[in-house]
Amino acid sequence: MNYRIGLVGCGTVGQGLLEILDRKAASLRDQSGFEAKIVAIADKVKGNVISPQGLDIRKTLKALRQGRSLHDVDPGAAKLDGLSAADVIAAAPADIIVELTSTDLQTGEPATQHIQTALRTGKHVVTTNKGPIALHYRELRDLAAQKKRLLRFEGTVMSGTPVFTLFENGFAGNTVREISGILNGTTNFILSKMELEDMDYGAALAQAQKLGYAEADPAADVEGFDALAKAVILANVLFGADLKFEAVKPEGITGITREMIRAARAEGFRYKLVGSVRRNGSGASVGVSPRRIPLSDPLAGVMGARNALTFDLDLLGPVTIEGPGAGRVETGHAVLQDLLAIHRELT
Amino acid sequence: MNYRIGLVGCGTVGQGLLEILDRKAASLRDQSGFEAKIVAIADKVKGNVISPQGLDIRKTLKALRQGRSLHDVDPGAAKLDGLSAADVIAAAPADIIVELTSTDLQTGEPATQHIQTALRTGKHVVTTNKGPIALHYRELRDLAAQKKRLLRFEGTVMSGTPVFTLFENGFAGNTVREISGILNGTTNFILSKMELEDMDYGAALAQAQKLGYAEADPAADVEGFDALAKAVILANVLFGADLKFEAVKPEGITGITREMIRAARAEGFRYKLVGSVRRNGSGASVGVSPRRIPLSDPLAGVMGARNALTFDLDLLGPVTIEGPGAGRVETGHAVLQDLLAIHRELT
Numbered sequence: 214m215n216y217r218i219g220l221v222g223c224g225t226v227g228q229g230l231l232e233i234l235d236r237k238a239a240s241l242r243d244q245s246g247f248e249a250k251i252v253a254i255a256d257k258v259k260g261n262v263i264s265p266q267g268l269d270i271r272k273t274l275k276a277l278r279q280g281r282s283l284h285d286v287d288p289g290a291a292k293l294d295g296l297s298a299a300d301v302i303a304a305a306p307a308d309i310i311v312e313l314t315s316t317d318l319q320t321g322e323p324a325t326q327h328i329q330t331a332l333r334t335g336k337h338v339v340t341t342n343k344g345p346i347a348l349h350y351r352e353l354r355d356l357a358a359q360k361k362r363l364l365r366f367e368g369t370v371m372s373g374t375p376v377f378t379l380f381e382n383g384f385a386g387n388t389v390r391e392i393s394g395i396l397n398g399t400t401n402f403i404l405s406k407m408e409l410e411d412m413d414y415g416a417a418l419a420q421a422q423k424l425g426y427a428e429a430d431p432a433a434d435v436e437g438f439d440a441l442a443k444a445v446i447l448a449n450v451l452f453g454a455d456l457k458f459e460a461v462k463p464e465g466i467t468g469i470t471r472e473m474i475r476a477a478r479a480e481g482f483r484y485k486l487v488g489s490v491r492r493n494g495s496g497a498s499v500g501v502s503p504r505r506i507p508l509s510d511p512l513a514g515v516m517g518a519r520n521a522l523t524f525d526l527d528l529l530g531p532v533t534i535e536g537p538g539a540g541r542v543e544t545g546h547a548v549l550q551d552l553l554a555i556h557r558e559l560t
Numbered sequence: 561m562n563y564r565i566g567l568v569g570c571g572t573v574g575q576g577l578l579e580i581l582d583r584k585a586a587s588l589r590d591q592s593g594f595e596a597k598i599v600a601i602a603d604k605v606k607g608n609v610i611s612p613q614g615l616d617i618r619k620t621l622k623a624l625r626q627g628r629s630l631h632d633v634d635p636g637a638a639k640l641d642g643l644s645a646a647d648v649i650a651a652a653p654a655d656i657i658v659e660l661t662s663t664d665l666q667t668g669e670p671a672t673q674h675i676q677t678a679l680r681t682g683k684h685v686v687t688t689n690k691g692p693i694a695l696h697y698r699e700l701r702d703l704a705a706q707k708k709r710l711l712r713f714e715g716t717v718m719s720g721t722p723v724f725t726l727f728e729n730g731f732a733g734n735t736v737r738e739i740s741g742i743l744n745g746t747t748n749f750i751l752s753k754m755e756l757e758d759m760d761y762g763a764a765l766a767q768a769q770k771l772g773y774a775e776a777d778p779a780a781d782v783e784g785f786d787a788l789a790k791a792v793i794l795a796n797v798l799f800g801a802d803l804k805f806e807a808v809k810p811e812g813i814t815g816i817t818r819e820m821i822r823a824a825r826a827e828g829f830r831y832k833l834v835g836s837v838r839r840n841g842s843g844a845s846v847g848v849s850p851r852r853i854p855l856s857d858p859l860a861g862v863m864g865a866r867n868a869l870t871f872d873l874d875l876l877g878p879v880t881i882e883g884p885g886a887g888r889v890e891t892g893h894a895v896l897q898d899l900l901a902i903h904r905e906l907t
Contacts, residue, residue, distance in 0.1 A: 233875060237733050245732060349742045373876050375730025382729040383722025385592060385900045386584050386893075511882050514861035528580060529720050532883035535858050537876060546733075546875045553732045557904075 214246065214556060218265070219253035219307035219336070220313035221298050221327050225339055226368070227256075228277055229545030230311065235270045237549075247556045253305035255298040259283050264290035265306050296325065299330045309555060311548055312340035318433065318442055318458065321348035328353055332360045339551040341368030341544050347442040347457075347458045350449045363555050368547030370396065370443045371520045375537030378550055380451055380524070387526040389451055393489035394522035395515050396443040396501075398538040399427045399434040399485040400466050402518040404503075408478060409516070413471045425541075426518050437463030437486065437501040444488035444499040450495035452490060463501035477556045481511045511535070561593065562905060564614070566600035566683070567656035568645050568662035568674050573688055573715070574603075575624055576659065576892025582617045584896075594903045600652035602645040606630050611637035612653050645670065645675045656902060658895055659687035665780065665789055665805065668695035675700055688715030688891050688899040694789040694805045697796045710902050715894030716728050717743065717790045718867040721883030725897055727798060727871070730805045734873040736798055740836035741869035742862050743790040743848075745885040746773045746781040747813050747833040749865040751850075755825060756863070761817045773886075784810030784833065784848040791835035791846040794869075799837060799844035810848035824852045830860045858882070 221226050234241075234249055241247045250267030254260075259276075259281045262268070284292050293301055302310055310331035314324050321344035328345050331338045338357070340346070345353060346366045357364040370376045380389075395401050399421055406417035418435065421427035433439045441463040448454040466486050469513045474484050482505040490499045506513050511533040515521040520538030525531045537543040579594055581588075588594045597614030601607075606623075607630045609615070619633045631639050640648055648656055657678035663672050668691035675692050679702050685704070687693070692700060693713045704711040717723045727736075742748050746768055747902045753764035766772035766783065780786045788810040795801040813833050821831050827851035837846045852861050858880040862868040867885030872878050886889040 237875075240735075241733055374879055375726060378730045379722060379726055382901070382904075383725045383897060386580065386588055386896055388587075393715070509861070509863060511858075511861050513860050514856070516856060528584075528889055528896075530884055530890070532721055532881065534879065534881050536879035542875055543877070548734055549875075550730060554729070557729075 214560060215248040215250060216309055216552065216556070217252040217307045218249050219255070219302060219310045220251060220307040221255045221302060221310060221312045223254050223256040223259055223277065224313065224315070225541045226313045226544045226548070228274060228540035229543070230548045231270050231274050232542060233545045233549050235274065242498055243471065245553060245556065246560065247553055249277060249552065252307050253301055254283055255301035256283070261293040261298070262287065262290040263293060263301065263305055283316055283551060299326055302330045302336070303334045307336055309337045309339060309552065312338060312342055314342060316343045318344055318347060318438055321345045322439050325349050325353070328364070329356060332356050332362050333363065335360065335362065337363045338557050339365050339555070341366070343369045343439070343446065347445045350446065351455060355515040363558060365551035365554055366446075367551045368544045369446055371536060371538050372540060372552070373524065373543040373546030374520060374534060374538065376522060376534070377450065379534060384524065384526055384529065387528045389492070389524055389526055391489065391491045391525040392447050392451065392522060393487055393512070395485055395512055395520050396440040396522070396538070397434055397486060398518035398520055399431070400440070401515065401520070402426050402559045403435070404466060404469065404474070404484050404486065405516045407469070407471055408474045408483065411475070414467065416471060427481045435467050436465035440488040441499070441501045444490055444501055448490045448497040448499050452492060453495070454497035456497065456499060461499055464503065466503050468504060469503050481508055482506060483508060485512055487512070498534060519525075561596040561907060562597060563656055563899065563903070564599040564654045564879060565596050566602070566649060566652040566657045567598060568649060568657060568659045569600050570603040570606055570624060571660065571662070572888045573660045573881065573891045573895070576888035576890070577895045578617050579889060580623050580749045580892045582621065583842065584594060586713060592899055592900060592903065593907065596604055596899065599654050600648055601630055602648035603630070608643055608645070608648045609637040610640060610648065629900045646673055649674055649677045649683070650681045654683055655901065656684045656686060659685060659689055661689060662824050663690045665691055665694060665785055668692045672700070675711070676703060679703050679709050679711070680833040682707065682709065684902050686712050686895050686902070688713070688894060690716045690786070690789045690793065694792045697793065698802060710905060711900035712901055713793075714898050715891045716793055718720055718869065718883060718885050719887060720890040720893030720897070721867060721885065722897065723869060723881070724797065726881060731873055731876065734875045736839070736873055738836065738838045738872040739794050739798065739869060740834055741857055742832055742860070742867050743787040743835040743869070743885070744781055744833060745865035745867055746754060746778070747787070748862065748867070749773050750782070751813060751816065751821070751831050751833065752863040754816070755816055755821050755830065758818060758822075761814065761816060767825065782814050783812035787833060787835040788846070789847055789850045791837055795837045795846050800842070801844040803846060808846055811850065813850050815858050816850050828855050829853060830855060830857055832862075834859070843901040
């Protein structure tokens with residue numbers, strides 16, 4: 214199948230996806246029968262284009278890397294800069310919309326509207342945006358079911374490290390009792406630095422900012438909101454809960470001192486910012502807080518800007534997966550897995 | 561779909577599978593549309609039966625637990641104790657044969673013949689037996705392709721912890737550069753005991769035997785053959801190699817002393833029996849040996865009778881999965897995942 218894909222938001226993750234589609238085109242076609250062409254891109258900065266025959270991916274990547282407008286890529290493509298992204302989504306001759314705009318955990322917008330528009334106009338949706346899934350999962354899931362379209366979001370938790378595909382295909386039939394994990398790479402980097410280099414919080418945060426792991430305003434990471442969004446997604450998707458992101462208050466790492474870390478270490482413990490989801494009747498309860506975990510716990514070995522999740526399953530007991538939690542190609546990889554899952558579902 | 565299943569070998573894993581099929585029947589039907597009935601069992605000790613309408617699973621489990629003959633379960637079932645397992649496989653009115661006889665790494669028999677007979681008579685095959693896959697993967701894969709039947713073997717590596725299903729569904733499109741891991745729970749238990757309780761090898765082995773982790777003759781585990789079989793399976797399946805199990809000599813843990821472990825620990829290292837597979841041109845090379853690995857390596861945190869694998873992938877970098885490597889229900893879970901994978905493939 215040759216899928217017509219529309220990209221909404223074409224920043225680093227979009228470029229990571231395009232790089233993968235370029236590098237892996239032949240092997241994906243030969244091994245999975247999967248082909249893709251990019252028939253539309255909507256980006257606030259780089260412009261909107263619709264190209265029914267498909268954009269040349271290498272030319273598109275080159276233009277993006279050089280900061281040129283997308284209009285240079287295909288002179289025949291419709292230029293639609295007056296339109297909103299939602300209008301482009303509605304008009305795009307696409308089978309699948311890949312929503313990659315940046316996350317807003319207050320409103321979930323504009324991504325939620327983008328996803329709704331795509332589903333209402335008959336397109337499958339892949340997103341890496343945590344906002345819509347943390348805030349509006351049930352409505353979006355129900356809309357997708359009503360429209361008989363697929364909605365996938367592997368990249369919202371642990372970027373390309375498989376979470377939802379692992380659960381669907383590797384743990385089918387299990388009841389999950391608890392999930393706990395390291396869901397935010399920035400805070401794990403900071404805590405690792407503080408422990409391994411005996412740094413204080415401010416110095417470790419400055420390092421994280423210098424390396425691009427933390428934003429200039431690091432609140433979403435260090436106060437635990439990013440990890441909480443992911444925990445709420447896991448609760449609502451894998452436990453069938455209906456938790457509201459706004460109703461839970463995370464505890465971040467801003468109160469953790471070098472002395473606390475040293476004292477924990479002396480007793481065989483290590484501080485980690487742990488997000489957890491526990492079964493609670495027919496729903497689930499979630500929490501995010503720094504915890505002293507024993508060095509023998511698989512999560513204790515996860516150092517630096519890495520993520521890990523432990524699933525406690527009724528048939529299998531605890532299983533832990535550790536991998537990258539962010540990154541251009543890594544998150545592009547998550548989108549690819551979702552595209553391939555849609556392909557498997559449709560063929 | 562209601563699949564007709566024939567079980568060949570009905571020891572602990574077979575019973576684990578039956579327990580799961582009993583406990584999870586309703587949720588598997590509701591969530592996945594998967595149903596199964598056991599239409600044949602062939603077991604050297606417990607007898608051979610064919611029951612086209614399906615055996616009562618609870619009665620079967622009760623008879624197995626009480627050590628009674630399978631003939632008590634369904635008085636109407638054909639009693640075929642004069643027949644070989646291969647004859648039962650050929651005659652069974654089954655869609656899928658689940659091959660669970662015990663592993664023979666010298667010959668791969670009788671499981672290889674069982675699988676061949678099943679495929680030749682038009683049945684899909686699920687096995688947890690390492691012998692046929694370590695010794696005869698290519699022939700069996702080609703026979704399955706020729707007969708347009710599916711052959712799955714999730715339980716051969718890390719029991720129910722997803723390896724092949726993870727790779728197929730979570731890592732599609734990646735080239736795997738290297739896989740390394742802790743593939744044998746018995747030796748990991750022994751090394752963990754030696755380190756954490758400062759025991760010598762003999763005492764730790766005796767503990768493993770007492771707890772049922774090690775056989776009376778522990779050679780297959782402690783000399784590395786079990787881990788090697790799994791490494792060869794990974795090489796031949798995931799790297800497309802054509803390695804011969806007999807051609808590689810593993811190094812086991814019998815030469816590891818308490819003093820070596822202490823010395824490693826003092827330098828920040830830990831001994832693990834590591835099986836590894838590395839890309840090598842169009843094939844792969846494998847090795848099994850005890851290695852000093854740094855405590856910062858995710859594999860270092862894997863203690864006791866647990867298993868873990870690190871996949872080094874071109875798109876995603878290293879990803880580690882840690883979970884159980886053996887067990888009645890855990891290996892039954894592997895069979896269930898394969899049955900569900902066949903179900904997804906066929907529907």
